[in-house]
Amino acid sequence: MAGEPLPRPITRFGEGRIDGIEDANFPSLRLWRDHLNSVLEIFSIFSIFAIFYGVAVYGWMREGYRGRRRARILDTKLPPLLGRDIREARALLGDPSRIEFGMSGRRLYIWRPPEALALPETADLIVVTLTVEANDVVSATSWKAD
Numbered sequence: 001m002a003g004e005p006l007p008r009p010i011t012r013f014g015e016g017r018i019d020g021i022e023d024a025n026f027p028s029l030r031l032w033r034d035h036l037n038s039v040l041e042i043f044s045i046f047s048i049f050a051i052f053y054g055v056a057v058y059g060w061m062r063e064g065y066r067g068r069r070r071a072r073i074l075d076t077k078l079p080p081l082l083g084r085d086i087r088e089a090r091a092l093l094g095d096p097s098r099i100e101f102g103m104s105g106r107r108l109y110i111w112r113p114p115e116a117l118a119l120p121e122t123a124d125l126i127v128v129t130l131t132v133e134a135n136d137v138v139s140a141t142s143w144k145a146d
Contacts, residue, residue, distance in 0.1 A: 066120040070145070073117060074128070078141040086136045092116065093128065105134030 081089045086109070090096070094116035100108040113119060113126035124145040131140035 063122065066122050067124070067145070070119045070122060070126065073119060074126075074143045077117060078128070078130075078143060081130065081138045081141055084138055086130070086132045086138060089130055089138055106139075107132045 077092060081092070089109070093111050093114040096109040097112045098110040100110070102108070109130045109132060111128040114128050119126060122145070126143065126145050128143045129141070130138050133139050
């Protein structure tokens, strides 16, 4: 009709809806919204996975750091005991867990673990051994973590 105004063009997404269904001017709105929901779901799952993975990696790194720190402490404390009296070693390491006596008067002092060194907590069992000659002088030192 000659006197009726022309319909106004749709300029916003919300204006294209008719009874809950998108207007012909915006057929891809539903696909776009569904795509965004899928992306958000995937991103959420990935984020949860990344958090768990980060916690696991942090635990492995912390355990490795503790192992390296333990090795550094033992490698700096034990070698200076060579050629020293066993009393100095006992003052440093505390009382041994076990003492084994050999045939020629040599002794093997065993610590599991030496608590006086204040080593970092690890799941490994640490065994420190000192070989002592008959004259109470330390002739060999070693340690092992199992």
